[in-house]
Amino acid sequence: MALFRMPGETLFKKLWDAHVVHVEPDGTTLLYIDRHLVHEVTSPQAFEGLKLAHRTPRRADAAIAVPDHNVPTTDRSQGIADPVSRLQVETLDANCAEFGITEFKMDDIRQGIVHVIGPEEGLTLPGMTVVCGDSHTSTHGAFGALAFGIGTSEVEHVLATQCLWQKPSKTMLVKVEGQLGHGVTAKDIALAVIGEIGTAGGTGYALEFGGSAIRALTMEGRMTLCNMAIEAGARAGMVAVDQATIDYVEGRPYAPKGDAWDQAVAWWNTLHSDADAEFDRVVELDAAKIEPQVTWGTSPEMVATIGGCVPNPADASSEVKRHDWTRALEYMGLQAGTPIAEIPVDKVFIGSCTNSRIEDLREAASVAKGRKVAPNVKLAMVVPGSGLVKQQAEAEGLDRIFIEAGFEWREPGCSMCLAMNADRLEPGERCASTSNRNFEGRQGQGGRTHLVSPAMAAAAACAGHFVDVRKE
Amino acid sequence: MRKFSVLDGLVVPLDRANVDTDAIIPKQFLKSIKRAGFGPNLFDEWRYLDHGEPGKSNHDRPLNPDFVLNQPRYQGASVLLTRDNFGCGSSREHAPWALEDYGVLAIIAPSFADIFYNNCFKNGILPIVLDAAVVDRLFRECEANEGYALTVDLDKQTVTTPTGESIRFDVDAGRKHRLLNGLDDIGLTLLQADKIKAYEERRKQEAPWLFSGSQQ
Numbered sequence: 002m003a004l005f006r007m008p009g010e011t012l013f014k015k016l017w018d019a020h021v022v023h024v025e026p027d028g029t030t031l032l033y034i035d036r037h038l039v040h041e042v043t044s045p046q047a048f049e050g051l052k053l054a055h056r057t058p059r060r061a062d063a064a065i066a067v068p069d070h071n072v073p074t075t076d077r078s079q080g081i082a083d084p085v086s087r088l089q090v091e092t093l094d095a096n097c098a099e100f101g102i103t104e105f106k107m108d109d110i111r112q113g114i115v116h117v118i119g120p121e122e123g124l125t126l127p128g129m130t131v132v133c134g135d136s137h138t139s140t141h142g143a144f145g146a147l148a149f150g151i152g153t154s155e156v157e158h159v160l161a162t163q164c165l166w167q168k169p170s171k172t173m174l175v176k177v178e179g180q181l182g183h184g185v186t187a188k189d190i191a192l193a194v195i196g197e198i199g200t201a202g203g204t205g206y207a208l209e210f211g212g213s214a215i216r217a218l219t220m221e222g223r224m225t226l227c228n229m230a231i232e233a234g235a236r237a238g239m240v241a242v243d244q245a246t247i248d249y250v251e252g253r254p255y256a257p258k259g260d261a262w263d264q265a266v267a268w269w270n271t272l273h274s275d276a277d278a279e280f281d282r283v284v285e286l287d288a289a290k291i292e293p294q295v296t297w298g299t300s301p302e303m304v305a306t307i308g309g310c311v312p313n314p315a316d317a318s319s320e321v322k323r324h325d326w327t328r329a330l331e332y333m334g335l336q337a338g339t340p341i342a343e344i345p346v347d348k349v350f351i352g353s354c355t356n357s358r359i360e361d362l363r364e365a366a367s368v369a370k371g372r373k374v375a376p377n378v379k380l381a382m383v384v385p386g387s388g389l390v391k392q393q394a395e396a397e398g399l400d401r402i403f404i405e406a407g408f409e410w411r412e413p414g415c416s417m418c419l420a421m422n423a424d425r426l427e428p429g430e431r432c433a434s435t436s437n438r439n440f441e442g443r444q445g446q447g448g449r450t451h452l453v454s455p456a457m458a459a460a461a462a463c464a465g466h467f468v469d470v471r472k473e
Numbered sequence: 474m475r476k477f478s479v480l481d482g483l484v485v486p487l488d489r490a491n492v493d494t495d496a497i498i499p500k501q502f503l504k505s506i507k508r509a510g511f512g513p514n515l516f517d518e519w520r521y522l523d524h525g526e527p528g529k530s531n532h533d534r535p536l537n538p539d540f541v542l543n544q545p546r547y548q549g550a551s552v553l554l555t556r557d558n559f560g561c562g563s564s565r566e567h568a569p570w571a572l573e574d575y576g577v578l579a580i581i582a583p584s585f586a587d588i589f590y591n592n593c594f595k596n597g598i599l600p601i602v603l604d605a606a607v608v609d610r611l612f613r614e615c616e617a618n619e620g621y622a623l624t625v626d627l628d629k630q631t632v633t634t635p636t637g638e639s640i641r642f643d644v645d646a647g648r649k650h651r652l653l654n655g656l657d658d659i660g661l662t663l664l665q666a667d668k669i670k671a672y673e674e675r676r677k678q679e680a681p682w683l684f685s686g687s688q689q
């Protein structure tokens with residue numbers, strides 16, 4: 002009998018070990034990639050590099066492509082008006098055709114934001130390594146997958162070799178125990194975590210979200226949470242596989258079937274951190290204490306609760322922070338001490354890979370139902386994450402609720418999350434947004450972004466200012 | 474890829490934390506399908522007073538005189554000195570492409586965002602992590618002395634100040650080797666082709682559903 006036993010393994014380690022192809026003496030590891038998601042913005046230079054070197058994709062069948070960042074969210078029958086955007090989407094079409102990569106084109110009902118369609122189609126599966134030339138690839142970790150964003154050189158590298166050079170990350174467990182209050186969502190957990198550890202708190206770590214509040218989340222909620230891991234600085238976020246994961250995946254078009262399904266489930270059921278696994282860092286939050294969150298600055302860590310106020314830079318913990326807060330308040334056009342609930346909004350955006358899934362739209366619709374967008378709100382728009390989400394929402398009548406309340410109901414894409422298409426803020430405009438980044442200029446030059454949950458965004462649209470959705 | 478050995482470079486101080494890749498190169502320039510030519514639009518929204526668009530000439534655009542990159546004393550800088558969490562946000566490799574095209578070959582900060590840090594090495598840029606207190610001091614020295622330059626020696630892993638003080642930095646051995654020799658990652662990986670194939674064969678047995686493909 003052994004006198005001691007090894008501590009249990011983390012989910013990260015299990016996923017990592019299953020994908021090791023080769024290890025260099027210094028620990029740098031060649032890791033195998035199971036799924037490669039490709040979109041139009043970060044891939045053209047990778048395909049060009051491949052062609053220049055006379056290489057071809059090692060496994061075109063492991064890749065799936067979709068245009069999402071540049072596509073219009075209004076009438077698409079005329080194609081893309083902006084010639085530069087159009088060329089980029091056409092370049093993706095041509096590259097996929099040349100190399101035999103499956104693409105959900107703009108007119109395909111399955112088209113949508115890359116991080117929405119992967120899970121929706123069963124292209125993202127538990128236990129996979131998933132990469133994409135996009136930082137929000139962390140979303141897919143919700144399935145007990147190791148998923149992270151890469152740059153264009155690495156996109157080319159994965160196309161050519163189906164592998165990536167990586168060093169193991171440190172591990173952090175973010176444990177959220179207890180029950181979330183009414184009207185409090187996964188988005189609020191994500192912002193509360195970032196408020197707690199900061200936007201660089203997760204740098205160098207893979208985050209695992211655990212605890213009873215996480216297990217109680219739907220898959221949509223887990224995706225929202227893992228999506229925001231990158232805003233905490235972590236390339237990867239993940240949640241252990243449980244019955245909710247398996248139920249979500251079952252029957253999806255690309256999910257395994259028959260014997261392969263049983264074989265897959267048997268492995269997937271092992272994809273959780275062992276009870277005695279050790280993490281490099283553990284952060285604990287009490288779910289019951291999390292309130293609806295609203296960001297007030299130009300970094301997701303600049304966040305307050307709906308009952309709070311815009312903070313005073315004099316209270317910042319360091320000189321550098323004081324400087325940042327002052328700059329942020331200036332950019333945001335806000336005074337220290339202003340109650341968050343008194344900040345008026347000009348536009349409202351419900352969408353993005355963080356919050357554009359069916360559950361998000363249901364939550365927003367339940368708040369908007371029977372109400373009207375406030376007169377001071379110039380534009381309130383809902384952009385579903387994919388053609389299939391849109392179809393589902395329409396089948397449930399959510400589109401009618403939004404349209405009757407005065408929201409615009411759009412075609413799927415990234416839209417005003419990053420304003421690469423025609424949807425954007427004008428200088429000085431203030432937006433309640435369900436997206437993930439409130440950086441300067443993110444939603445249009447000079448635009449001011451406040452990140453919130455879908456329910457909070459819908460409530461702000463109807464009130465004309467931020468408001469506590471729990472009191473609605 | 475360009476080799477990096479010793480850089481003797483003028484330093485430009487960008488005194489902000491959390492500089493994100495949207496700020497380094499705004500989204501409208503991401504519509505390009507090319508790798509080159511992003512330099513004139515580096516920090517576009519801070520650098521110019523008007524709105525930049527791809528295809529628009531940058532020569533006659535109004536410069537923001539307050540932005541550090543526009544100050545005459547920092548023209549020709551190749552070392553960027555900055556604060557925590559540089560390069561956070563989007564994974565866009567257009568950010569290092571823009572820096573490199575502008576002429577920045579080394580970046581010194583107390584910390585970097587992971588994806589950006591990694592992207593730098595693929596583009597001949599050396600990101601250097603130094604202690605926050607040391608960075609703070611370099612800021613003061615740089616601002617006080619016009620023409621302030623640093624010598625970055627990758628092989629020795631040192632940054633040397635004009636007074637001859639030598640500061641050591643850490644860098645991963647594999648990355649250092651590739652950057653010193655300007656090696657192409659893909660070529661190196663393909664040397665492991667047998668191992669990749671063996672892994673795939675094994676996985677096809679263990680987890681066949683991973684190979685059923687996206688082409689239904």
Ligand code: SF4
Pocket residue numbers: 069070114115116135137353354355414415418419436437
């Ligand atoms: S929705 Fe926004 S964050 Fe998500 S992939 Fe698109 S641009 Fe990126």
